[in-house]
Amino acid sequence: MTILLFYLVLGLLLLGGLFAYSLQGKPRLSLRVGFSFAVGSAVAGTVLGIIILLTGDTVYTGAGFASLPGMNRAFLIDPLAAFFILVISLVSLAVSIFSFGYAEEYIGRHNLGMLGLLYNVFLLAMVALVASGNTFFFLFFWELMSLASYGLVVYDHRDSHVRRAGFVYIVMTHIGTLFIFLAFLLLYQTAGSFDFEHMAQFGRQLPSGFKTGIFLLVTVGFGTKAGIIPLHIWLPKAHPAAPSNVSALMSGVMLKTAIYGFIRVVMDVLGGGSAWWGILILSLGTVSALLGVMYALMQHDIKELLAYHSVENIGIILMGLGAALIFQGYGLPVLAMIGLTAALFHVLNHALFKALLFMGAGAIHHATRTRDMEKMGGLLKLMPWTGFFFLVGSISIAALPPFNGFVSEWLTFQSLLVLGSAPLSLKLNILGPVFGGALALTGALAAACFVKAFGIQFLAQPRSTQAANAKEVPRSMLVGMGILAVLCLVLGIFPSSAIQLLNPVTLHLVGYGSIQALGGYAWLNPQIPLLPNLSYHTMIAPFVLFVVLALGALLVYRVVKRLGHGGTRIDETWNCGGTLSPKMEYTATSFAKPIRIIFRRILLPKRVVETEYALGFHFTRSLKYEGAVKPFFEDILYRPARNVFLKVSGKMRLLQSGSIHLYLGYLFITLVVLLIWAR
Amino acid sequence: MLAVGLTIFQMLFVLAFAPLLSGIINKIKAYFQSRRGPSVLQPYRDISKYLQKETVLSEHTSWIFRITPYVYFVAILVVTLTLPILTTFGVLSFTGDLFMVIYLFALARFFLALAGLDAGSAFGGMASSREMAVSAIAEPALMLPLFTMAIAAGTSNLSGMVEQMAHGGWPALTPAHLMTFVALFVVGIAETGRIPVDNPDTHLELTMIHEGMLLEYSGKQLALLTLGVHIKQLLIFALLANIFFPWGIASPATGFQVPTLLSATLAFAAKAIGLGVVMAVIETSMAKMRLFKVPDLLMGSFLLGLLGLISHVLLRG
Amino acid sequence: MFLGSSGVSPVVTLILAVCFLxxxxxxxxTAIRLVVFQAILLALLTAILGLANGVGEMVFIAGLTLVIKAGLIPFILKKVVDRIGLSSETRxxxxxxxSFLIAGALVMVSYLATGQIAATQSAExxxxxxxxxxxxxxxxxxMMTRKLAVMQIVGFLIMENGLFLAGVGTTHGMPLVVELxxxxxxxxxxxxxxILTFRIQSSFGSINTEKLRNLRG
Amino acid sequence: MREMPLVLLALPVLTALLSVGAKNKKTLTQISLAGGGITAGLALWIAYTVFHFGPVSAGGRFIYIDSLSAFVMSLVAVVGLTAALYSVGYMGVEIAENAIPESRLKWFYFWFNIFLFTMFLVVMVANLGVMWVGIEATTLASALLVGFYDKKSALEAAWKYIILCTVGIIFALFGTIILYNAALPVIGEGSRSLDWFYLQEAARQLDPKLVKLAFIFVLVGYGTKVGLAPMHTWLPDAHSQAPSPVSAMLSGVLLNCALYGILRFHQITSHSLASGYSTRLLLIFGVLSIAVALPFIIIQHDLKRLLAYSSIEHMGIIVAAVGLGNRLALYGAFLHMLNHALAKPFLFFSAGNVTQHFHTKKIHKIKGAVLAMPISGTMLLLGAFAIAGAPPFNIFLSEFTIISAGFASGQYLPTSLMLVFITLIFPGMVYAATRVGLGVPPARIEKGEPSKWSATMALIPIIPLFVLGIYIPKSLDQVLQQVVSIFLGGN
Known part of the structure; x- marks a missing residue:
């Protein structure tokens, strides 16, 4: 029964893609058909995910037509896969609804049939990827996902930046795939089977060197896709280049497939490893989170900013995972469960609010035709709903209560705190809180970044005529954003619903259900058996908090209304007596300046000031200021590597110099060498 | 029922005492500066004056500007309900989590910073920008000492931490304890917007941080925000005082008779005023720092906190 | 060099010597004439072997060799040379x-490569x-070292003669179908x-293959 | 009925002769299409018979077709037919644009069909000597096709092609003679001694030293023709200068025919020497070829040369897979042979359309092919991804099989090297294809396909590429299993 639902998901996406493509002559119809099928499939996927997570069952199919020996499961949907299907479906539901309105701007300019096809194939690949029961299917859909998303990134290929972004993306992702492939091959070689299920039986008994090799390979491989620093360089290029609905999917869910793959291999198949794996992942996560948010602060293209926040949030997810791996390495399943729950919950939360924010960015672009924050301003009055939803997303991503980001970050904090107090090693006891401090810094910087993002875009006066003429976007786009905004709040208030869904997942992976230790109530309550019995458990009650906040607000409002008797008057903003113009407003760049200066040793900012003088030194005619952050990793890592590669290739070209005598010489030498060496 | 009563009592105490504490600090500062200074009741008078005034809204602002005072005040108020100030036995103490408290402060700050940007004047923007930058680098320095205390107590629930401390869960006045306290105290200065990080008395546009964000507010909204700021200061003092020196606080172990409560109130008031005196001394004896020296200060505080953590872990063995 | 019983060896040695020439x-x-001479020697060798072993086929093949290798192919080559009007140096x-040194080394390599062939083979x-x-x-x-296109054909013919030698000398000829x-x-x-040489001559104005270096990379 | 294979051999010759006699373009086209269609149909029918009822022989064992021969023969038939179909559109445009005079067209078809005949000959004959004659004949027939455009560059390419391949092929003949020499004492005089079937049976009794020597010469000789590095140097020149349909034939099947020659010798050698002597050599040359192709693909300025180097890469993959030697690897190798034979002509077709339309083969001079030529441009882009090994296309499947087999057999180093090289080649292909395909075309370029026919031919082959990428039909699976069994077990 559930397997039929799964086929329905895939089938709808396939049909949607094909119909959309074949209707490309009628763009409007093609658009409607394509996204309607995606919506239908998303609904089915949501139901599928929830059913499997609630029952805790695993459904699978046989290998079917697959002919490779050692392949018995085509698809296998266990709770872990179902959870990711749920994440994909929830986000794609909202994004597909959003797309109805959003994609209209492409009518007449681009091939909408192609968009519909690639969009549906992209979704199909992601769903099928997480449901894959063997490594071949996994790689197949992994590459298909990359290819489809590449097609979507270069959708607007008239722009050369887009093409370059697409190229960097596809190359990086392909190199990442190489590592995954190698890891899978090592697994195949030892297990003699392509099936994850089968591998999982052997994985735990592998020699530790082997396991470490596989672990490192998948870390690099999936890390590239997930965008951990320093493998992230494609991410801030590709996400802004794609249409916004696609960016929402890429950032919201595609990155998560890498997390899925990592969990599948490292936690499910290998069953965890030594504790230093966890420390490595934790460190990588921390570096990504910190650098990601710092780079994000320096951007004034809204989509680049959001893209760097994906790097940050992947870092946070990895911090939870790293903690889980450490505990798993020490054989403490309950504690591992907390880290894992934090990571998975953050996967869901990040998917929701990041997709929401990217849709918001898309809506703004739709209305203003620009992504440059310096050109916006005052949009909240012109686009009240978009603004409201963007605010919800901003609060969520800044991890502020009572929204969902707070809860998963709280869980991450808890697992880091436990790292500080559990009897592991002194090193870890100190490292845990230090990483916690880094997470706190990340959170605070993220808040700063979203004050900037929301404040500069939506508040004060418009900074350009495009912004001044912006209009609210069509209803379908608002509905798409609204769904996710509501979910952000609901998961923030009722995190236990997510905990309940995650129960079979953690039970399967670390052998300890999340309900058991986190409680199935309206509050979260890590009952950690290692710690002394206290009169106060560590817990938060988001729902209670929300009620108190709401009642408090009502009360204060009522009371203040009664107090005093001054009226309200609308007047100008005080500006030292002058008239205020939008040019005087704080810009995104100036907003981030204190942070740029504080972290100058890390961010390596550079500035160019060109002054043109009229008469003497004191009479400036014009002043041009340019500031940028040095692309550190490109400069020290990627560009030199690329240059060496190209240079060596260029030298190799001399082999084919055009001289037939030389060519005959090759033949001659080959023969002589073979005659001597291989006789 | 008792818990509800205790919580309401604590809240009323905070509402009443917070402006007084500010008044007292100002008075002490004036004393050190050989001035007479305003009355200790001046903050009450200010607030009641603001309440009588007409509210002037900038034409450029949006609803964010209007709801910010409420969000700010309510967030601070909720912290008041959950924090162990006079007692650890509030009705909401069970959810009085360390992170919850810090992030509710962050929520308040988030909205205030947005409101600073909303009017479109450069002062508000500058203030928001600096506030977010300073608070961001203060965050790890704030968290690390609290982590140390939470690890020591075995919980991140503040009431739990206070109880553990009060009943000998952790030896007080050790080097680790003191280092951690000093580290947190330095952050407390930044969080309450005092010299050498910020100057609460100035409206000089180039040096202000906090005041810049309030620049456009008037009337009732200003009253709410001002009261909120007073309360926030008191809450930070409460964190400093109760986590490190919880003696005298009313808890299930001490019982909740009226004398106990009274002594708890007095003890807390004394601790808060004591901290206020120290603050006042620091404020009068130092000059405000350049903005970009602040990170060095906070870095120092972070390192101190780290030392505290390390010595705690080592001592525990 | 050892002398074979049937007097084959001197001929073989002579054929190799022609290569050095x-x-x-x-x-x-001169080069073309030497190749013709080599072909005649080969035909001779084939005939000797054919008569010695009583294989009539081989005598026929010897005749065919004489006609094609000493007659037809040099004829075509001459035609080409005349048509093109060569400067007659072998650059x-x-x-x-x-060249001699390398060739000497190559002879050693060949002996090395055939050194351990099993006893089914006669020494010859x-x-x-x-x-x-x-x-x-x-x-x-x-072919490798000479620049002119015609010399490459000459080199090719030497190779072809080597092949023929192997075919006739070691196996008494291939099956006729194959041979034909x-x-x-x-x-x-x-x-x-x-044909191609003609076309190259008319397109490039020369048959110096050094000039054929436009396709690279 | 039994002599059908002989008819098959006669058909292309007949078509060639008819072409020369044809009066005008239209009849020529009809002759070519009819001839190509019938030939392909007959070849596939014979192949079908072989797959289902076992080996077929004809002409008194002059012809002997087992599953391996039938497999390669089917490839020749299919690619030959598609190339003939594509030629109609391609040559039509060439004539319309006065690139060649109409009178040259019949010579094109004449040599085209002769070329086809020689390839059929190679795979069908039983005698290794005659097979050699066939392979040499393919060179001669195709050399004239390579030099078909009477341009300097085309002549240069043809010259290099013929010199290098003829030299190479002499070595192959030498190897054949040595093998014959080895077979004489075992099998005896006569043409049976060069019949691969008997040689395989008698393989264990052959003098191993001679067999080794023979294999070296054959490997270098036919390897030149296959395009194995470092003997590959003629290949990019010839492939880039030939008319696109011919490039498709060269790349799609000619290389496979030469490879077929190596495989036959490899079978004998591996039966004769148990030590894996030939597999090791094949593995080395295979991996070396992939490695050598890499830098040239990374910085390539010419679209068709790019595809030629890609052929070198893929031949390297197939040869290396044969060198890996286990059952799965061989399965992958033959699957890859099929996949490459389907994909490469397709790419040459679409690339041919694009270069024809833009009047240049230089990668940096072509831009916006997708917008300028909606079908050919898109297909070029897709084809490049397919050939670079991206799913859902078939190359991915076979490469996955081969690499997995390599790991399963424990040959980590060569397999990892292969994987790394293939991965690094990917950016090169994608860079070139996106450079050509994406963006806005220059204003001078007209929008639209110059020839509907050519466009269709660029479109249709994507279907098998895609289908085989996700699904291997049972029948194909059986065929491949059969070929592998034959290859491993003699019979």
């Missing part, structure tokens, strides 16, 4: 001394095999090469 030839027509990348057969390999390599050497096919192929090959 070609390497030393300064003029184009080379390596000087003659070096082994020598012929080694000589054949040496001829192949020397022919390739000529090979002859036909060689003929067509030389023809096609000739």
């Amino acid at each position: 070609v390497l030393g030839a300064r003029r184009l027509d 080379s990348y390596v000087n003659r001394k070096m 057969g082994r020598e012929i095999l080694a000589t054949a390999i040496a001829m192949l390599l020397i022919g390739l050497l000529v 096919g090979i002859f036909l192929d060689m003929l067509i090959g030389v023809l096609v090469m000739g």
Whole structure:
């Protein structure tokens, strides 16, 4: 029964893609058909995910037509896969609804049939990827996902930046795939089977060197896709280049497939490893989170900013995972469960609010035709709903209560705190809180970044005529954003619903259900058996908090209304007596300046000031200021590597110099060498 | 029922005492500066004056500007309900989590910073920008000492931490304890917007941080925000005082008779005023720092906190 | 060099020596004449072997060799040379001394490569095999180092002669069908090469293959 | 009925002769299409018979077709037919644009069909000597096709092609003679001694030293023709200068025919020497070829040369897979042979359309092919991804099989090297294809396909590429299993 639902998901996406493509002559119809099928499939996927997570069952199919020996499961949907299907479906539901309105701007300019096809194939690949029961299917859909998303990134290929972004993306992702492939091959070689299920039986008994090799390979491989620093360089290029609905999917869910793959291999198949794996992942996560948010602060293209926040949030997810791996390495399943729950919950939360924010960015672009924050301003009055939803997303991503980001970050904090107090090693006891401090810094910087993002875009006066003429976007786009905004709040208030869904997942992976230790109530309550019995458990009650906040607000409002008797008057903003113009407003760049200066040793900012003088030194005619952050990793890592590669290739070209005598010489030498060496 | 009563009592105490504490600090500062200074009741008078005034809204602002005072005040108020100030036995103490408290402060700050940007004047923007930058680098320095205390107590629930401390869960006045306290105290200065990080008395546009964000507010909204700021200061003092020196606080172990409560109130008031005196001394004896020296200060505080953590872990063995 | 019982060995040695002579030839027509001479020697060898072993087929093949290799192919080559009106020097990348040295090394390589062939072979057969390999390599050497297109055809013919030597000397000839096919192929090959040489001459104004270096990378 | 294979051999020759006699373009086209269609149909029918009822022989064992021969023969038939179909559109445009005079067209078809005949000959004959004649004949026939455009560059390419391949092929003949020499004492005089079937049976009794020597010469000789590095140097020149349909034939099947020659010798050698002597050599040359192709693909300025180097890469993959030697690897190798034979002509077709339309083969001079030529441009882009090994296309499947087999057999180093090289080649292909395909075309370029026919031919082959990428039909699976069994077990 559930397997039929799964086929329905895939089938709808396939049909949607094909119909959309074949209707490309009628763009409007093609658009409607394509996204309607995606919506239908998303609904089915949501139901599928929830059913499997609630029952805790695993459904699978046989290998079917697959002919490779050692392949018995085509698809296998266990709770872990179902959870990711749920994440994909929830986000794609909202994004597909959003797309109805959003994609209209492409009518007449681009091939909408192609968009519909690639969009549906992209979704199909992601769903099928997480449901894959063997490594071949996994790689197949992994590459298909990359290819489809590449097609979507270069959708607007008239722009050369887009093409370059697409190229960097596809190359990086392909190199990442190489590592995954190698890891899978090592697994195949030892297990003699392509099936994850089968591998999982052997994985735990592998020699530790082997396991470490596989672990490192998948870390690099999936890390590239997930965008951990320093493998992230494609991410801030590709996400802004794609249409916004696609960016929402890429950032919201595609990155998560890498997390899925990592969990599948490292936690499910290998069953965890030594504790230093966890420390490595934790460190990588921390570096990504910190650098990601710092780079994000320096951007004034809204989509680049959001893209760097994906790097940050992947870092946070990895911090939870790293903690889980450490505990798993020490054989403490309950504690591992907390880290894992934090990571998975953050996967869901990040998917929701990041997709929401990217849709918001898309809506703004739709209305203003620009992504440059310096050109916006005052949009909240012109686009009240978009603004409201963007605010919800901003609060969520800044991890502020009572929204969902707070809860998963709280869980991450808890697992880091436990790292500080559990009897592991002194090193870890100190490292845990230090990483916690880094997470706190990340959170605070993220808040700063979203004050900037929301404040500069939506508040004060418009900074350009495009912004001044912006209009609210069509209803379908608002509905798409609204769904996710509501979910952000609901998961923030009722995190236990997510905990309940995650129960079979953690039970399967670390052998300890999340309900058991986190409680199935309206509050979260890590009952950690290692710690002394206290009169106060560590817990938060988001729902209670929300009620108190709401009642408090009502009360204060009522009371203040009664107090005093001054009226309200609308007047100008005080500006030292002058008239205020939008040019005087704080810009995104100036907003981030204190942070740029504080972290100058890390961010390596550079500035160019060109002054043109009229008469003497004191009479400036014009002043041009340019500031940028040095692309550190490109400069020290990627560009030199690329240059060496190209240079060596260029030298190799001399082999084919055009001289037939030389060519005959090759033949001659080959023969002589073979005659001597291989006789 | 008792818990509800205790919580309401604590809240009323905070509402009443917070402006007084500010008044007292100002008075002490004036004393050190050989001035007479305003009355200790001046903050009450200010607030009641603001309440009588007409509210002037900038034409450029949006609803964010209007709801910010409420969000700010309510967030601070909720912290008041959950924090162990006079007692650890509030009705909401069970959810009085360390992170919850810090992030509710962050929520308040988030909205205030947005409101600073909303009017479109450069002062508000500058203030928001600096506030977010300073608070961001203060965050790890704030968290690390609290982590140390939470690890020591075995919980991140503040009431739990206070109880553990009060009943000998952790030896007080050790080097680790003191280092951690000093580290947190330095952050407390930044969080309450005092010299050498910020100057609460100035409206000089180039040096202000906090005041810049309030620049456009008037009337009732200003009253709410001002009261909120007073309360926030008191809450930070409460964190400093109760986590490190919880003696005298009313808890299930001490019982909740009226004398106990009274002594708890007095003890807390004394601790808060004591901290206020120290603050006042620091404020009068130092000059405000350049903005970009602040990170060095906070870095120092972070390192101190780290030392505290390390010595705690080592001592525990 | 050891002398074989049937007097085959001296002929074989002579054939190899001709290769060295070609390497030393300064003029184009000398080189062509030497190749013709080599072909005649080969025909002779085939005939001797055929008569000695009583294989009539081989005598026929000897005749065919004489006709094609000493008659038809040189004829075509001459035609090409006349039509093009060559400057008659055999220009080379390596000087003659070096060529001899390399060729000597190649002969050693050939003996090395055939050194351990099992006892099913007569000593003579082994020598012929080694000589054949040496001829192949020397022919390739000529092709490699000589600049003119015609000299490449000459080198090719040396290789082809080596091949023929191997075919006749070690196995008493291939099956006839195969042998005929090979002859036909060689003929067509030389023809096609000739056609292309003409075309190159008319397009490039020269048959110096050094100029054929536009396709690279 | 039994002599059908002989008819098959006669058909292309007949078509060639008819072409020369044809009066005008239209009849020529009809002759070519009819001839190509019938030939392909008959070849596939014979192949079908072989797959289902076992080996077929004809002409008194002159012809002997087992599953391996039938497999390669089917490839020749299919690619030959598609190339003939594509030629109609391609040559039509060439004539319309006065690139060649109409009178040259019949010579094109004449040599085209002769070329086809020689390839059929190679795979069908039983005798290794005759097979050699066939392979040499393919060179001669195709050399004239390579030099078909009477341009300097085309002549240069043809010259290099013929010289290098003829030299190479002499070595192959030498190897054949040595093998014959080895077979004489075992099998005896006569043409049976060069019949691969008997040689395989008698393989264990052959003098191993001679067999080794023979294999070296054959490997270098036919390897030249296959395009194995470092003997590959003629290949990019010839492939880039030939007319696109011919490039498709060269790349799609000619290389496979030469490879077929190596495989036959490899079978004998591996039966004769148990030590894996030939597999090791094949593995080395295979991996070396992939490695050598890499830098040239990374910085390539010419679209068709790019595809030629890609052929070198893929031949390297197939040869290396045969060198890996286990059952799965061989399965992958033959699957890859099929996949490459389907994909490469397709790419040459679409690239041919694009270069024809833009009047240049230089990668940096072509831009916006997708917008300028909606079908050919898109297909070029897709084809490049397919050939670079991206799913859902078939190359991915076979490469996955081969690499997995390599790991399963424990040959980590060569397999990892292969994987790394293939991965690094990917950016090169994608860079070139996106450079050509994406963006806005220059204003001078007209929008639209110059020839509907050519466009269709660029479109249709994507279907098998895609289908085989996700699904291997049972029948194909059986065929491949059969070929592998034959290859491993003699019979």
